[in-house]
Amino acid sequence: MGDTRAATVLAYHVRSKHAPDRYAAGPGTLDWDAQPKAFRDWEGAMQTPLPREIAVADIAWGELVAARAPLPFNLQNLGSLLRLCVGLTAWKEYAGSRWSLRAHPSSGNLHPTETWLIAAQVDGLQDGLHHYQNLHHVLERRAWGSDTQAAGVWLGFSSIHWREAWKYGERAFRYCQLDMGHVLAALSYAAALHGWKPRLPELDEAMLAHTLGVDRVEEFAGVEHEEAEVLVALHATDAALPPDWQQWAGKPALLDARPLYQWPVIDEVAEATRGPLPPTQVSAFGAAVRRGGDNDIRAAQVLLKRRSAQAFDGQSVLPQAVFRRLLWALLPGGSPVWEMWTLAARVHPVLLVHRVEGIAPGMYVLPRSDAARGALQAAFRETFVWQPADAEFPLFQLIAARAGKTARTLSCHQDIASQCAVTFMLVAEFAAPIAADPAAYRHLHWEAGMLGHVITLEAEAAGWRGTGIGCFFDDADHEVLGLKDDTWQVLYHYAVGMALDDPRIATVTAYA
Ligand SMILES: Cc1cc2nc3c(=O)[nH]c(=O)nc-3n(C[C@H](O)[C@H](O)[C@H](O)COP(=O)(O)O)c2cc1C
Numbered sequence: 355m356g357d358t359r360a361a362t363v364l365a366y367h368v369r370s371k372h373a374p375d376r377y378a379a380g381p382g383t384l385d386w387d388a389q390p391k392a393f394r395d396w397e398g399a400m401q402t403p404l405p406r407e408i409a410v411a412d413i414a415w416g417e418l419v420a421a422r423a424p425l426p427f428n429l430q431n432l433g434s435l436l437r438l439c440v441g442l443t444a445w446k447e448y449a450g451s452r453w454s455l456r457a458h459p460s461s462g463n464l465h466p467t468e469t470w471l472i473a474a475q476v477d478g479l480q481d482g483l484h485h486y487q488n489l490h491h492v493l494e495r496r497a498w499g500s501d502t503q504a505a506g507v508w509l510g511f512s513s514i515h516w517r518e519a520w521k522y523g524e525r526a527f528r529y530c531q532l533d534m535g536h537v538l539a540a541l542s543y544a545a546a547l548h549g550w551k552p553r554l555p556e557l558d559e560a561m562l563a564h565t566l567g568v569d570r571v572e573e574f575a576g577v578e579h580e581e582a583e584v585l586v587a588l589h590a591t592d593a594a595l596p597p598d599w600q601q602w603a604g605k606p607a608l609l610d611a612r613p614l615y616q617w618p619v620i621d622e623v624a625e626a627t628r629g630p631l632p633p634t635q636v637s638a639f640g641a642a643v644r645r646g647g648d649n650d651i652r653a654a655q656v657l658l659k660r661r662s663a664q665a666f667d668g669q670s671v672l673p674q675a676v677f678r679r680l681l682w683a684l685l686p687g688g689s690p691v692w693e694m695w696t697l698a699a700r701v702h703p704v705l706l707v708h709r710v711e712g713i714a715p716g717m718y719v720l721p722r723s724d725a726a727r728g729a730l731q732a733a734f735r736e737t738f739v740w741q742p743a744d745a746e747f748p749l750f751q752l753i754a755a756r757a758g759k760t761a762r763t764l765s766c767h768q769d770i771a772s773q774c775a776v777t778f779m780l781v782a783e784f785a786a787p788i789a790a791d792p793a794a795y796r797h798l799h800w801e802a803g804m805l806g807h808v809i810t811l812e813a814e815a816a817g818w819r820g821t822g823i824g825c826f827f828d829d830a831d832h833e834v835l836g837l838k839d840d841t842w843q844v845l846y847h848y849a850v851g852m853a854l855d856d857p858r859i860a861t862v863t864a865y866a
Pocket residue numbers: 455456458459460461462463529532533536660661662663664768770821822823824825
């Protein structure tokens with residue numbers, strides 16, 4: 355059974371690869387006016403408006419990691435948390451079009467991830483399961499009534515694959531999973547500001563789907579399915595499970611009345627990758643000390659102002675202090691993300707350095723665990739020099755070379771990959787984790803998405819910018835690294851550089 359599921363996953367991964375002469379299957383034509391709706395309403399569900407005020411507006415970025423007393427779990431503070439991780443941050447307008455942006459990036463700005471809040475005994479909020487409607491920053495109550503009395507707050511997440519598949523076809527499942535990783539990381543930063551410590555309880559997939567109500571097949575008849583992803587405990591005793599609901603309300607809105615294509619392989623890989631997270635393990639670098647910094651920019655502003663660069667200037671040199679702070683944040687212990695995501699590090703950055711102060715242009719690797727260092731060295735090209743490149747961090751130079759053109763070619767010929775200061779390629783342990791548990795396919799993408807989010811926020815806080823790159827030529831990457839089989843696979847690219855903004859695009863506040 356597990357073997358068949360693993361085989362389904364591996365086959366999906368291969369067929370959803372892009373190559374210079376063969377992109378993964380996708381729609382031949384796109385009707386932009388027929389894009390699936392970015393927001394799902396639950397018709398008939400009771401709404402609770404959320405306060406819009408940011409409760410933690412004064413905390414400096416450099417103090418993000420400092421221990422702080424947890425704020426009470428009330429409507430005010432939950433509204434603040436949701437805005438900072440999954441809320442709208444701006445509307446953009448250009449030439450008669452208008453689109454919204456959120457605290458986390460999303461492939462194609464299509465936002466497949468839906469957010470659910472489960473509350474028991476929260477001041478100002480009725481107990482139950484609520485859908486977070488980010489368009490208006492309100493909660494829609496989907497379910498209530500349970501025998502469980504214990505206080506608790508959980509956030510749940512589901513993906514609507516069609517939102518991504520509409521544009522990206524078969525590769526879309528990967529993008530939904532990378533997006534999920536971004537959301538989890540965004541949540542851990544926002545929670546840290548509120549003094550909250552999110553945990554990932556082990557919960558089997560049927561229970562999760564049941565808790566979020568996405569297994570209520572009859573209610574989803576004729577509308578797009580939601581795939582349960584993960585539950586995060588914000589405030590609950592270790593053993594507490596989310597309540598089992600007795601009453602349900604609301605009907606999910608249809609998002610796309612005329613879907614033109616079908617990508618059944620996405621349903622297959624979704625089914626093959628259902629399963630709980632593995633038990634927590636502490637990473638080898640788990641002892642890394644939290645340390646602050648002297649950056650006094652407001653952390654909440656960083657989270658709300660985060661944007662993906664659409665173009666980089668191709669000349670600015672990333673200061674070494676910014677670069678090193680970024681490396682540190684990627685290592686276990688270096689960011690609030692790694693306090694929530696305590697699994698052993700399985701995804702590791704390879705860096706194509708174009709313009710970084712004091713670092714020769716070339717290809718580098720930052721193994722995030724001691725075990726990975728040896729394993730990567732055994733798997734990568736034999737001619738790589740593995741020259742230590744930092745006194746403190748496990749950064750190794752593999753080759754010295756200008757790699758701008760290579761980065762651009764590997765990233766589906768996108769200029770952002772060469773015009774930035776550093777292009778990251780995130781390489782994951784692959785065949786073994788998936789053979790052991792096919793659900794790892796999702797979790798590895800989440801980890802890659804989380805690393806991307808850490809990169810983007812650290813860049814943003816320092817006045818630089820990041821952009822996720824989901825479009826890359828998989829096996830061309832592997833060829834460059836000398837990887838001969840699927841023991842390791844690259845799952846994501848990321849670019850960091852000095853952004854060029856487009857002055858023609860107007861910005862309007864998120865919640866007027
Ligand atoms: C998983 C993922 C893949 C992405 N891939 C690309 C890409 O290949 N090229 C690109 O220019 N932007 C890419 N982006 C950036 C998105 O286009 C961007 O996040 C989106 O337009 C929303 O804008 P914002 O991040 O400024 O909110 C990607 C983002 C994510 C999260």
